[in-house]
Amino acid sequence: MTLLACPACDLLHEVPDLAPGRRARCRRCDTVIVSGQRVSLDRTLAMAVAVTVLIFFALFFPFLSISELGLSNSATLIEIALVFMSGWTAPLTIAVALTIVGIPFLRAAILVYALGPIRFGYPIPDKAAQAFRLSQALRPWAMAEIFFLGSAVALVKIIDLAHVGFGAAFWAFCAATLIIAFERNTTDSAAIWSLIDDME
Amino acid sequence: MVPDRRYGVTAREAGLVACHRCELVSEKDLQRCPRCNARLRSRKPQSLQRVWAWWIAGFLAYIPANLYPMLTTRQLGRESADTIIGGVIVLIEYGSVGIALIIFVASVVVPMSKFLVIALLALSIMRPSRLSQKARIHLHEVIEFVGRWSMVDVFVVALLAALVQLGAAAEVNPGPAAICFALSVAFTMLSAQAFDPRLIWDTLPAKSKMEKQA
Ligand SMILES: [Zn+2]
Ligand SMILES: [Zn+2]
Numbered sequence: 001m002t003l004l005a006c007p008a009c010d011l012l013h014e015v016p017d018l019a020p021g022r023r024a025r026c027r028r029c030d031t032v033i034v035s036g037q038r039v040s041l042d043r044t045l046a047m048a049v050a051v052t053v054l055i056f057f058a059l060f061f062p063f064l065s066i067s068e069l070g071l072s073n074s075a076t077l078i079e080i081a082l083v084f085m086s087g088w089t090a091p092l093t094i095a096v097a098l099t100i101v102g103i104p105f106l107r108a109a110i111l112v113y114a115l116g117p118i119r120f121g122y123p124i125p126d127k128a129a130q131a132f133r134l135s136q137a138l139r140p141w142a143m144a145e146i147f148f149l150g151s152a153v154a155l156v157k158i159i160d161l162a163h164v165g166f167g168a169a170f171w172a173f174c175a176a177t178l179i180i181a182f183e184r185n186t187t188d189s190a191a192i193w194s195l196i197d198d199m200e
Numbered sequence: 201m202v203p204d205r206r207y208g209v210t211a212r213e214a215g216l217v218a219c220h221r222c223e224l225v226s227e228k229d230l231q232r233c234p235r236c237n238a239r240l241r242s243r244k245p246q247s248l249q250r251v252w253a254w255w256i257a258g259f260l261a262y263i264p265a266n267l268y269p270m271l272t273t274r275q276l277g278r279e280s281a282d283t284i285i286g287g288v289i290v291l292i293e294y295g296s297v298g299i300a301l302i303i304f305v306a307s308v309v310v311p312m313s314k315f316l317v318i319a320l321l322a323l324s325i326m327r328p329s330r331l332s333q334k335a336r337i338h339l340h341e342v343i344e345f346v347g348r349w350s351m352v353d354v355f356v357v358a359l360l361a362a363l364v365q366l367g368a369a370a371e372v373n374p375g376p377a378a379i380c381f382a383l384s385v386a387f388t389m390l391s392a393q394a395f396d397p398r399l400i401w402d403t404l405p406a407k408s409k410m411e412k413q414a
Contacts, residue, residue, distance in 0.1 A: 005210070005225055007218070007223060008337050010212055010398045011207055012209055028401070029334055029337045082362075088376060089376065089378050095386075128279040132222075133222060133236040136222070141348075149352050150356045152361060158358070161370070188250045194236065
């Protein structure tokens, strides 16, 4: 039995230990209190490592390129953020860099930092819980998947006007986004908290 | 205020407080969560004031976001500047109805509904509401989930401006509306986050309130 409060209405519930896959909802407002997902330490860690490597790799290669009438141009993710650098859109450069690569990278890196030692039998870092709390707080600001939708829209807009080429960074970012989306739908933050709890 | 006891007691009524970050339930006297060290608060502090402050900031930023151009295009010597709506109209003229719809929903429908829904939720705490409590919880969930997708148009501008730099042949540059729009999205996300859904349940529906007064 665990004592839990509904995150949407604060109603207290005594939740019994549920079988994997079983959800528990709030009696009063129907909000999911226990999502029933189990965390596989190995899988979560492997995905987090893959995301950090893919995003880091993506920084140094062209994302997309276009050519038309003998002229051509390509852009890396950093160059995409830098388009706002001149004039009063300058702060957007930092915002775009953070939301598309900075925060998704940091969130994956925090998972590696917090769960890596557990997996290999080392003591958990002192700041693991605080780092994971930061990762949860930053969750709405990680916008890799929204940038991905943006890429699709931009592609449709220019594909008739010019020849478009996909760079190595495009595929790396594509893979990272898919892994992040998969992780969001299969990993339960409550289960990660209990992993951290068990180690402390 | 009458506590609603039909379903049991809340953490606050039991002298407990649930951490807003990691959901661990602790005694209410604790300052910080023993698990994640977040400040423990039973309800988000000054929730409604912060909701309205971010709401107003977001609304003020949304006005220039629609008046100034999102991007300027120079193609073979001709220069044109497109606002959000202007860009949607151009897309429809070129026959890209699907893309026009994505941009219209993300940049107009979602932000507008967000302003409406957040205002409605905040007002429903200040005075009796005809919407059921469950319906309001769902509205808040939906708005928190979709709000961030509005950013898509800013990313489209970034990609186009970074790619289409073909000198005299074609050149796309971001306009001032891009930052106004991004700020508006960020401010309304903060407004929705500042709203504490627990407030919806802290008072009973209007009927029971009258019973108490009688
Ligand atoms: Zn509830
Ligand atoms: Zn906590």
